[in-house]
Amino acid sequence: MLNGTAAAPRSLIRRLTRGRALWVVAGIAVAALAMALWLNSGGSGTEARYRTAVVDRGGIVQQVSANGTLNPVVLVNVGTQVSGTINKLYADYNDAVRAGQVLARLDPALLEAQLAQSRAALAKAEADLKLAEANAKRSRFLFDKQMVSEAAIDQAEQALAAARAQAALAGAQVQRDRTNLEYSVIRSPVSGVVVARDVDVGQTVAASFQTPTLFKIAQDLGQMQIDTSVAEADIGGLKVGQPVRFSVDAYPDREFQGEVRQIRLNPTIEQNVVTYNVVVAVDNRERLLMPGMTANVRVVVAERPDALRVPNAALRFQPAEAANGDSGQRRGPRPGNTVYKLEGGRAVAVPIGPGITDNRYTEVVSGALANGDVLILEDREVRKKGDQRGAFRVRMF
Numbered sequence: 001m002l003n004g005t006a007a008a009p010r011s012l013i014r015r016l017t018r019g020r021a022l023w024v025v026a027g028i029a030v031a032a033l034a035m036a037l038w039l040n041s042g043g044s045g046t047e048a049r050y051r052t053a054v055v056d057r058g059g060i061v062q063q064v065s066a067n068g069t070l071n072p073v074v075l076v077n078v079g080t081q082v083s084g085t086i087n088k089l090y091a092d093y094n095d096a097v098r099a100g101q102v103l104a105r106l107d108p109a110l111l112e113a114q115l116a117q118s119r120a121a122l123a124k125a126e127a128d129l130k131l132a133e134a135n136a137k138r139s140r141f142l143f144d145k146q147m148v149s150e151a152a153i154d155q156a157e158q159a160l161a162a163a164r165a166q167a168a169l170a171g172a173q174v175q176r177d178r179t180n181l182e183y184s185v186i187r188s189p190v191s192g193v194v195v196a197r198d199v200d201v202g203q204t205v206a207a208s209f210q211t212p213t214l215f216k217i218a219q220d221l222g223q224m225q226i227d228t229s230v231a232e233a234d235i236g237g238l239k240v241g242q243p244v245r246f247s248v249d250a251y252p253d254r255e256f257q258g259e260v261r262q263i264r265l266n267p268t269i270e271q272n273v274v275t276y277n278v279v280v281a282v283d284n285r286e287r288l289l290m291p292g293m294t295a296n297v298r299v300v301v302a303e304r305p306d307a308l309r310v311p312n313a314a315l316r317f318q319p320a321e322a323a324n325g326d327s328g329q330r331r332g333p334r335p336g337n338t339v340y341k342l343e344g345g346r347a348v349a350v351p352i353g354p355g356i357t358d359n360r361y362t363e364v365v366s367g368a369l370a371n372g373d374v375l376i377l378e379d380r381e382v383r384k385k386g387d388q389r390g391a392f393r394v395r396m397f
Contacts (some may be wrong), residue, residue: 074190106205246296314376316374
């Protein structure tokens with residue numbers, strides 16, 4: 001009796017569970033059928049057919065975007081005019097230096113020896129000059145006494161002139177060697193900060209063909225500039241003095257300010273792409289920005305704080321019946337574009353005069369549009385048909 005009594009509730013539970021599962025499956029099937037019918041019918045009403053947006057008022061900022069590199073306004077490459085071995089260094093990275101401050105010294109041994117040799121040659125030339133002066137004086141005295149010929153006095157005058165020229169040459173050689181010895185002491189030409197040091201003690205520098213760079217000194221890191229490359233399609237909207245906003249990867253949550261200082265006329269052409277260097281002046285009094293940082297620059301070309309605006313997608317939309325076989329989409333907004341307003345379930349064409357754009361919204365300068373009008377952005381039926389055609393496309397190999 002106990003076994004029979006226990007089996008009865010188990011069978012009842014199984015029947016109840018099986019019945020509940022059947023109801024769940026039936027509910028899912030009904031929901032799927034309803035969804036399929038709704039999709040096949042295109043939804044309920046024209047509002048479901050079209051994706052729309054409302055004409056409103058708001059701010060539009062038209063900008064030109066570019067990338068650039070932060071650089072000091074004045075970056076001086078300090079080199080050497082004479083060859084030699086670095087004997088001592090007096091400046092390192094990030095050191096503040098003054099104009100005329102000693103940065104490094106070359107080994108002066110060879111230069112001092114050359115100067116000593118030149119001084120000896122000068123002493124010999126001066127001695128020869130004194131002898132030539134004495135001979136010329138003696139020859140003039142004898143000529144006055146008619147004891148020597150005129151040719152003899154001419155030779156004495158010529159020897160005196162040659163001795164004077166040799167003495168001047170020796171003096172110039174001494175001056176040159178003295179200057180070269182002074183060049184062995186490397187001094188800073190400007191006041192600023194050492195950005196780079198390219199030599200070490202014991203390194204030999206050769207100035208035979210070109211001046212080697214020993215230090216790079218930024219004159220003032222409180223004022224910097226961004227060298228950007230702007231495409232020729234955007235260069236027409238830029239002017240000197242326009243405000244600039246930019247960001248750097250080091251401070252992603254902060255926006256910095258600047259202004260256009262110079263638009264250089266020399267173009268850069270790479271693979272038939274023409275760009276121009278636009279120099280942006282930056283105030284860096286906080287010393288947050290460093291040379292070499294990459295800046296994402298946005299130049300404010302025009303700004304409308306309260307403009308009647310439409311989404312750019314509305315300018316690209318065209319009804320399928322008006323496209324004459326086109327895909328129903330037109331490329332970007334152009335002057336004299338037409339938008340389509342939804343009125344009574346129909347798409348009504350409204351010509352407008354577009355103004356500035358921020359690549360998301362476009363200003364409406366003229367046209368029969370008002371704040372609150374509903375514009376069509378997309379026809380879902382056209383897109384659905386295109387998706388269906390794409391789904392059954394056979395790829396040929």
